[in-house]
Amino acid sequence: MTQAELILDAHDIHAWYGSSHVLHGVALQIARGETVGLLGRNGMGKSTLIRSLLGHVAQRDGQIHLFGRDMSRGKPHEMARLGVAYVPEGRGIFPNLSVRENLVMAARTPKDTGRDNQQDWTLDRVLATFPRLAERMTNLGAQLSGGEQQMLSIGRALMTHPSLIILDEATEGLAPLIVAEIWRVIGDIRAAGIATLIVDRDYRKVLARSDRALVLQKGQAVLAGPSQAVAADPALAGFLGV
Numbered sequence: 001m002t003q004a005e006l007i008l009d010a011h012d013i014h015a016w017y018g019s020s021h022v023l024h025g026v027a028l029q030i031a032r033g034e035t036v037g038l039l040g041r042n043g044m045g046k047s048t049l050i051r052s053l054l055g056h057v058a059q060r061d062g063q064i065h066l067f068g069r070d071m072s073r074g075k076p077h078e079m080a081r082l083g084v085a086y087v088p089e090g091r092g093i094f095p096n097l098s099v100r101e102n103l104v105m106a107a108r109t110p111k112d113t114g115r116d117n118q119q120d121w122t123l124d125r126v127l128a129t130f131p132r133l134a135e136r137m138t139n140l141g142a143q144l145s146g147g148e149q150q151m152l153s154i155g156r157a158l159m160t161h162p163s164l165i166i167l168d169e170a171t172e173g174l175a176p177l178i179v180a181e182i183w184r185v186i187g188d189i190r191a192a193g194i195a196t197l198i199v200d201r202d203y204r205k206v207l208a209r210s211d212r213a214l215v216l217q218k219g220q221a222v223l224a225g226p227s228q229a230v231a232a233d234p235a236l237a238g239f240l241g242v
Contacts, residue, residue, distance in 0.1 A: 005031045006065075007083075007164050007195050008053070013062035015045075015052045015219075022048045023219045025062075030164060033193045037206035037227060040216035041241050046199050047089060049216065050168055054079050054086060067163075085162035089169040089199075091153040095142035099133050102141055102152055107159040126155040129185060147178030154185060164195040171200055183209070203240055207231045215239050 008030040015023040023045050030036050038046050052060045055076045064072045066082050080086075093102055103123060127134040130151040136144060144152065150170065157165055170186065171179040183205060189196055190209065200206050206227075207213055213230040215223035217239050223230050230236060 007032055007067060009063075009065040009068075010053060011063045013049065013052055013064070014060065015048050015057045016059035017048075017057075018059075021219070023052060023060075026214075026216065026219070026221050027224075028053070028214060030195050030197060032163070033195055034212065035190050035196045035198065035210040037203075037210035037213040038197060038199045038216070039203050039206060039213055039230075039240060041239075044216045045219040046216055047168055048219070050086075050166055050197070050199070054084065054166075080160070083161075083163035085157035085160050085165045087150075087153045087157050087165065087167045087170065089172065091146075091149045093141040093144075093149050093152050093156070095140060097141055098138050099141070099144070099152060100137045103133075103156050103159055106156060108161050121158040121161055123159070126158055129158075129188060130155050145178075147174045147181070150174060150178070150182060151185075154182070158189070158194075162194060164197065165189060166197045168199045169201070170198065171202065203236075203242070204231075 006029055008028065010028045013023055013026045014021065026049055028049070038049070040046050048057060051057045053064060055074045062072065064074065066079065066084065069082070071079060097105070103126060109120065132148055133151055133155060136148065141149065141152065167186070171182050174182065186196070186198065186209060198206050198210060207230060210227045212225060213227045214221055215230065215236065222239055223233055223236060
């Protein structure tokens with residue numbers, strides 16, 4: 001990949017929580033329109049890596065470039081303004097705002113982001129993608145099911161017209177029918193050319209729907225490469241505990 005193709009270029013990422021050294025020199029690159037899977041057992045550093053890249057972890061070190069701009073000490077709002085959308089584990093919707101209010105509060109147009117060649121993720125398009133939300137526009141976030149809240153979180157992220165969307169445990173704790181719906185939407189996001197970083201416990205689906213994958217163990221990268229090669233590596237099962 002050339003530098004011009006890269007959205008995110010991170011090297012030698014270290015992170016600490018207090019005296020606990022959680023990440024040990026991790027590297028991650030994501031190109032325009034590329035889907036990357038981030039895999040590993042619980043507690044191996046996946047969420048910490050995401051939070052470090054976004055600026056949520058104060059004790060971090062390493063080099064982070066977004067669109068070629070040095071964001072090694074970047075703040076979360078700066079990363080968002082540059083086109084990174086985050087769908088966190090736990091969804092992060094506003095429980096006392098309606099579905100409509102949750103969706104439009106952070107909405108931007110492609111012109112706002114400086115990316116006029118992007119397809120327009122209007123409110124109508126998001127509601128067409130998630131018909132359940134269209135039926136619940138006046139409901140408060142707290143009145144939605146877990147699956148509906150996840151749809152709302154993804155829809156809100158899309159309305160910022162991101163160049164990169166990060167999905168942390170996108171299907172955790174959801175009913176099978178909702179899980180299938182979320183994976184369908186992830187496929188739509190990929191087809192729309194939005195670069196995506198996916199964390200999910202269903203590693204088979206992650207590998208089947210990503211271009212490349214990175215596997216973490218104890219805060220270190222232990223496997224990385226094209227998803228098909230990672231899936232075929234005999235060491236994968238041991239790293240994932242399956």
